[in-house]
Amino acid sequence: MGSALFAPLDLRSLRLQHRGWVSPMCQYSCEPGTGEGVPTDWHLMHLGSFATGGAALILTEANSVNAAGRISPRDAGLYNDHQAAAWERITSFVHRHGTAETKIGTQLAHAGRKASSYWPFSGKKGSVPASDGGWDTVGPGTGAFDGYAPPSAMTEAQIDGVIADFAAAAVRAVDVGFDTIEIHGAHGYLLHQFQSPLVNDRTDRWGGDEAGRNRLTLAVVDAVRAVIPDSMPLLLRISASDWAPGGIEAEASVRMASAAAERGVDLVDVSSGGAVAHQQIPVGPGYQTGFSARIRREAGVRTGTVGLLTSAGQAEHAVATGQADGVFIARAALRDPHWWLRAAFELGHDLAWPPQYERAVPRHLF
Numbered sequence: 001m002g003s004a005l006f007a008p009l010d011l012r013s014l015r016l017q018h019r020g021w022v023s024p025m026c027q028y029s030c031e032p033g034t035g036e037g038v039p040t041d042w043h044l045m046h047l048g049s050f051a052t053g054g055a056a057l058i059l060t061e062a063n064s065v066n067a068a069g070r071i072s073p074r075d076a077g078l079y080n081d082h083q084a085a086a087w088e089r090i091t092s093f094v095h096r097h098g099t100a101e102t103k104i105g106t107q108l109a110h111a112g113r114k115a116s117s118y119w120p121f122s123g124k125k126g127s128v129p130a131s132d133g134g135w136d137t138v139g140p141g142t143g144a145f146d147g148y149a150p151p152s153a154m155t156e157a158q159i160d161g162v163i164a165d166f167a168a169a170a171v172r173a174v175d176v177g178f179d180t181i182e183i184h185g186a187h188g189y190l191l192h193q194f195q196s197p198l199v200n201d202r203t204d205r206w207g208g209d210e211a212g213r214n215r216l217t218l219a220v221v222d223a224v225r226a227v228i229p230d231s232m233p234l235l236l237r238i239s240a241s242d243w244a245p246g247g248i249e250a251e252a253s254v255r256m257a258s259a260a261a262e263r264g265v266d267l268v269d270v271s272s273g274g275a276v277a278h279q280q281i282p283v284g285p286g287y288q289t290g291f292s293a294r295i296r297r298e299a300g301v302r303t304g305t306v307g308l309l310t311s312a313g314q315a316e317h318a319v320a321t322g323q324a325d326g327v328f329i330a331r332a333a334l335r336d337p338h339w340w341l342r343a344a345f346e347l348g349h350d351l352a353w354p355p356q357y358e359r360a361v362p363r364h365l366f
Contacts, residue, residue: 002349003316003344003347003348003349004019004316004319004320005018005019005020005312005315005316005319005320005327005343005347005349006018006019006020006344006347006349006351007019007319009302009325009326011180011233011266011267011302012230012231012232012233012266013231013232014103014179014180014231014232014233015101016056016057016101016103016326017056017099017101017102018056018340018344018349018351019056019315019319019324019325019326019327020054020055020056020315020326020327020329020339020340020343021055021056021057021058021059021304021326021327021328021329022047022050022055022057022058022059022328022329022330022333023059023269023306023328023329023330023333024059024060024061024062024107024182024184024237025061025330025333025334026061026062026071026075027042027043027046027061027076028071028072028074028075028119028120028121029042029043029046029074030073030074030075030076031074032073032074032133035082035083035086036067036073036077037064037067037070037075037076037077037078037079037080037083038076038077038082038083038086039076039083039086039087039090040086043060043061043076043086043090044089044090044093047060047090047093047094047104048090048093048094048097049337049338050333050337051093051094051097051098051099051102051104052097052098052337052338052354052357053333053336053337053338053339053340053341054099054338054339054340054341054344054351054352054353055098055102055329055333055339055340056101056102056103056340057103057104057105057179057180057326058094058102058103058104058105059104059105059106059107059182059328060076060087060090060104060105060106060107061075061076061107062075062076062107062108062109062111062184062189063076063077063078063083063087063106063107063108063109063169063173064076064077064078064079064109064110064111065077065078065079065108065109065110065162065165065166065168065169066079066110066161066162066165067079067135068110068115068116068135068136068137068138069109069110069111069112069115069162069165069190070111070115070116071109071111071114071115071117071119071189072115072116072117072118072119072122072128073116073119073128073133073134074119075111075119078106078108078169078172078173079165079168079169079172083172084172084175084176085176087106087172087173087176087178088175088176088177090104091104091176091177091178092177095177097354099352099354103179103180104177104178104179105178105179105180105181105182105235106173106178106181106182107181107182107183107184107237108166108169108170108173108181108182108183108184108224109183109184109189109190110162110165110166110184110189110190110191111137111189111190112137112138112139112140112151112189112190112191112193113137113138113139113143113144113145113148113150113151113190113193113199114137114145114148114188114189115135115137115138116128116134116135116136116137116149117148125147126147126148126149127148127149136149136151136152137149137151137152138151138152138153138154138158138190139151139152139153139154139190139193139199140153140154140193140194140199140200140201140202140206140207141153141199141200141201141202143199143201145188145276145277146276146277146278147277153202154206156204156206159206159216162190162216162220163216163219163220163223164223166183166220166223166224167223167224167226167227170223170224170227170228171227171228173228174227174228174229174232179232180232180233180234180235181224181228181232181234181235182234182235182236182237182269183217183220183221183224183234183235183236183237183265184237185217185220185236185237185238185239186237186238186239186269186271186272186274187237187239187271187273187274188239188273188274188275188276189274190216191216191217191220192238192239192274192275193275194206194207194213194214194215194216194217195213195214195216195217195238195239195248195256196213196239196242196247196248196275196276197213197246197247197248198242198244198246198247198275198276199275199276200213210252210255214255214256214259217236217256217260218259218260218263221234221236221260221263221264221265222263225263225264225265233266233267234264234265234266235265235266235267235268235269235304236257236260236265236267236268236269237268237269237270237271238253238256238257238268238269238270238271239253239271239272239273239274239275240253240270240271240272240288240291240292240295241253241272241273241291242272242273242275242276242279243272243273243279243280243281244275244276244278244279244280247275247276247279248275250291250294250295253270253291253295254294254295254298254299255299257295257299257301257303258298258299258300258301260301261299261300261301265301266301266302267301267302267303267304267325267326268295268299268301268302268303268304269303269304269306269328270288270291270292270295270303270304270305270306270324271288271306271307272288272291272307283307283308284308285308285309285310285314286305286307286308286309286314286318287307287308288305288306288307289305289307289309289318289323289324290323291305292304292305292318292323292324293321293322293323293324296322296323296324296325297322302325302326303324303325303326304324304325304326304327304328305318305323305324305326305327305328306327306328306329306330309327309329309332310329310331310332311332311343312342312343312344312346312347313346315327315329315343316343316347341353345361345362
């Protein structure tokens with residue numbers, strides 16, 4: 001019997017050669033002085049290394065759909081022609097230097113009240129002031145994330161504008177050669193801010209009950225699905241739990257995933273947390289796979305799982321036992337950009353190595 005992790009998966013017309021994928025990971029490496037939100041050679045090298053490392057699907061870091069939605073001044077965007085041209089160079093590079101089956105997608109996002117923040121290796125924390133290249137932020141209300149500047153509550157016109165911005169970024173993503181798109185509805189960024197009762201205190205149709213709080217995410221799903229080819233799969237990342245009393249719990253996430261699937265989402269990328277600083281996350285190996293398994297089972301939608309899945313055995317187990325349809329690898333991929341070649345060897349699967357690297361194919365042990 002073959003490896004479950006290295007079995008192919010079809011999402012609409014997109015065939016993924018196996019179920020081991022690259023999770024979106026912000027690099028905070030755009031250079032504000034040479035082009036706001038424009039990916040650089042670092043991104044080309046970073047993402048290209050995974051293409052030669054055997055990943056079946058590579059998701060880029062969060063690409064903001066407008067300037068105010070960037071997590072930090074060094075984050076990428078997909079809202080102007082300069083950014084699009086730079087991303088087209090990268091998609092072409094990945095398609096050219098990966099295997100024939102290597103696919104690349106992008107994650108579209110808006111950081112909301114967590115935008116305009118310092119990048120992790122800046123030596124600073126919190127919101128970036130205007131004097132240092134920062135900007136005013138927006139959110140469902142005026143409540144600030146702990147340690148950040150308070151946002152302005154979004155108007156109806158601003159909400160409509162963000163929905164349009166997601167759709168416009170999706171059109172650009174198709175045009176520059178991405179194979180799939182993931183909508184970022186997790187980790188305390190704008191869409192998750194609207195979903196979470198711990199953050200969203202609106203009393204209009206964009207807040208209140210669960211349907212109102214989910215309205216923005218589902219409107220974005222509708223808008224993106226309407227402008228991308230029917231043959232292109234659409235992914236949605238969610239935080240399945242806020243890990244805080246009164247926040248989102250698994251039952252609500254099942255309902256969100258089910259509604260998203262009805263609107264054309266093909267796979268839900270199941271993560272958790274990020275809405276509030278006082279969350280209490282019981283971090284450990286595979287700590288989020290239970291959410292993925294439940295959503296897959298009860299919502300009837302394909303899922304991906306992520307979070308401290310570092311070994312081939314862990315990833316194989318998650319897929320083989322029905323906890324997920326695929327595994328997103330993050331920090332383990334940073335440590336070893338050829339994680340998938342190693343995993344295939346350990347699981348006894350014959351995954352093609354780049355011909356330039358064939359002399360390194362292990363015969364006994366790595």
